[in-house]
Amino acid sequence: MEQLLEVASKFPTVLYSTLLGVVVVYWLIGMLGLVDLGLAGDVDLDVEVDSDVDISVGGLTGFMLTFGITGVPFTLVFSIIILICWLISFYLQFYILAWLPDGWLYYLLGAVSSFIVFLISLPLTAIVIRPLKGMFKSVETSKSSELVGKSATIATGTVSEIFGQARIYNNGAEILLDVRCDPEHCLKKGDNVLLIEYLKEKHAYIVAPYAD
Numbered sequence: 001m002e003q004l005l006e007v008a009s010k011f012p013t014v015l016y017s018t019l020l021g022v023v024v025v026y027w028l029i030g031m032l033g034l035v036d037l038g039l040a041g042d043v044d045l046d047v048e049v050d051s052d053v054d055i056s057v058g059g060l061t062g063f064m065l066t067f068g069i070t071g072v073p074f075t076l077v078f079s080i081i082i083l084i085c086w087l088i089s090f091y092l093q094f095y096i097l098a099w100l101p102d103g104w105l106y107y108l109l110g111a112v113s114s115f116i117v118f119l120i121s122l123p124l125t126a127i128v129i130r131p132l133k134g135m136f137k138s139v140e141t142s143k144s145s146e147l148v149g150k151s152a153t154i155a156t157g158t159v160s161e162i163f164g165q166a167r168i169y170n171n172g173a174e175i176l177l178d179v180r181c182d183p184e185h186c187l188k189k190g191d192n193v194l195l196i197e198y199l200k201e202k203h204a205y206i207v208a209p210y211a212d
Helices: 002-008 013-031 051-066 074-095 104-142
Strands: 151-154 165-170 173-180 192-199 204-209
Touching: 002 013, 002 074, 013 074, 013 104, 074 104, 151 173, 173 192
Parallel strands: 173 204
Antiparallel strands: 151 165, 151 192, 165 173, 192 204
16 A cells, blocks of 8 residues: 555646546535536537637537547546556556656656556547446437426436436436526525426426425
């Protein structure tokens, strides 16, 4: 364990160790219902903002398309990329970089290897997420206006104008939906709600309290 921590805390592995720690904390908080895990949308980013941001977002989307990293939620893709980067960087550090003398050459090769590791992780991520694409595609197909008028159960601690998720059973399958509500409603985990409107641009539903 000491050796693992020692390798993980050395440059350049420490960069990905830090990001991996952030990812783990994010998913833990998400499972507690305190943040939106972003599992409703996929990696195809669609943002309508000013031209500079449009260019950067389009470039990112094109970059992801090049490696086939599409059809799966961006948060999941990012987490897998970081995990793969950390694993490659860890073994690279353990078997190669650890034998180099400390100095400018070590840090130069470490910086270059970090970029190479990231590039290597992209096609590997595409391979890992390939079996998941069909699952998220089928879920996304179900999340449409056809669900409006159905009841669901709040799955997160609270629901607001910008955050919230609810569970619904559709054709025998449990689906987790992103939901939003007006400030006047105080919804909490376990409450029954009615899906009253589908926000296509946000891949989310407006909900209101509902009594069976």
